Amino acid sequence: MSFAGQADGAADAFLVRRAQAGDRDAFAALVVRYQGPVFRCCRRHLDAAEAEDAAQETFVRAYVHVQKIDPGRPLLPWLVTIARRLALDRNRKHKPTLDVDAGDKPDPARLEDRLQARTELAIVANGIRTLKPIEQETLLLFHVECLSYADIATVLALPIGTVMTHLHRGRAKLKALVDAPGTKTAVSQGAPR
Amino acid sequence: MSHVTEERLAELGLSLNREPTEEEAAHLSRCGACASSLARDRALTQSLECLPQPETPPDFVGKAMARVSRAEQRAPGRSWLLLLIAALLSASALVVPIALILVANFSAVCVGVATGVEYLVAAVHLVSLAASKLAAALVGTLAVTALAGVVGAGVVGHALGADAAVK
Numbered sequence: 001m002s003f004a005g006q007a008d009g010a011a012d013a014f015l016v017r018r019a020q021a022g023d024r025d026a027f028a029a030l031v032v033r034y035q036g037p038v039f040r041c042c043r044r045h046l047d048a049a050e051a052e053d054a055a056q057e058t059f060v061r062a063y064v065h066v067q068k069i070d071p072g073r074p075l076l077p078w079l080v081t082i083a084r085r086l087a088l089d090r091n092r093k094h095k096p097t098l099d100v101d102a103g104d105k106p107d108p109a110r111l112e113d114r115l116q117a118r119t120e121l122a123i124v125a126n127g128i129r130t131l132k133p134i135e136q137e138t139l140l141l142f143h144v145e146c147l148s149y150a151d152i153a154t155v156l157a158l159p160i161g162t163v164m165t166h167l168h169r170g171r172a173k174l175k176a177l178v179d180a181p182g183t184k185t186a187v188s189q190g191a192p193r
Numbered sequence: 194m195s196h197v198t199e200e201r202l203a204e205l206g207l208s209l210n211r212e213p214t215e216e217e218a219a220h221l222s223r224c225g226a227c228a229s230s231l232a233r234d235r236a237l238t239q240s241l242e243c244l245p246q247p248e249t250p251p252d253f254v255g256k257a258m259a260r261v262s263r264a265e266q267r268a269p270g271r272s273w274l275l276l277l278i279a280a281l282l283s284a285s286a287l288v289v290p291i292a293l294i295l296v297a298n299f300s301a302v303c304v305g306v307a308t309g310v311e312y313l314v315a316a317v318h319l320v321s322l323a324a325s326k327l328a329a330a331l332v333g334t335l336a337v338t339a340l341a342g343v344v345g346a347g348v349v350g351h352a353l354g355a356d357a358a359v360k
């Protein structure tokens with residue numbers, strides 16, 4: 001963990017204690033800090049409107065149960081666990097399966113995206129949608145939300161070994177896509193021939 | 194040293210700021226195969242960290258905090274405290290006159306009845322402060338309980354008082 005991570009942890013602990021003492025501004029500061037990962041977590045399973053609703057509900061629950069938060073522990077895994085559970089519950093009610101394409105897709109019509117399509121980033125962005133949902137989610141929790149193996153294991157309710165397997169399998173599949181001869185050319189030319 | 198193991202290279206490549214040991218660094222500077230494998234892993238990590246992500250909707254924080262406020266207003270925390278006090282008071286409205294009856298003192302029973310009435314008024318006042326639907330439902334229960342205490346105290350007290358008068 002970096003110094004920045006430790007500083008974040010100390011700031012979180014301070015804000016959590018203030019929120020537990022009834023300081024709503026401190027709680028609002030936590031919402032500002034974690035709105036991104038909480039919304040993204042919901043968006044991976046729901047459409048934009050449902051995801052916004054679930055993400056807000058996550059913070060309402062966090063506020064109602066603020067006394068249960070241990071200020072000595074990282075807050076993000078706790079929030080993401082609530083957010084994911086709410087999102088999966090709604091997803092089950094409205095759709096039969098996990099929405100694999102919950103991320104915002106690059107629009108091929110935009111010049112910026114066409115330029116980006118020449119890069120490895122585009123191969124990875126497209127390739128990640130071909131992974132199993134659990135591999136996608138593990139990769140994003142690790143690389144985008146920067147959660148540890150242990151925290152991801154808590155969020156996904158899986159053993160740490162299984163989390164590591166999903167992470168390494170997902171990465172191996174993406175590396176194979178990046179290394180595949182002709183992949184970059186095909187992507188740079190946009191449409192399949 | 195021999196090549197850095199594949200697992201170790203994958204582990205080093207998981208993050209852009211994981212540093213190899215001195216020995217590994219020395220090998221990486223000499224071995225093109227290990228260096229390029231690590232470079233591929235790190236490039237993948239960089240791509241994953243830079244993936245376009247959905248933006249949080251506008252005014253998310255304002256809307257979330259508005260919902261927090263609504264939830265707070267619905268939260269029964271303080272009403273429950275008032276209801277607990279009211280329940281304790283109405284229970285004592287029963288206990289106090291009975292305790293007084295036990296010493297068979299009619300005038301004390303009268304005081305007890307008066308105390309009961311006072312407690313009943315206090316309980317109803319507190320419950321009305323709670324002002325929730327649940328509180329309203331409990332008002333009836335509490336009032337009946339307290340009234341039963343007061344009436345019971347009066348009846349028993351009267352009986353005991355009459356008994357004492359015969360003796």
Ligand SMILES: [Zn+2]
Binds near residue numbers: 195197220224225227
């Ligand atoms: Zn080597």
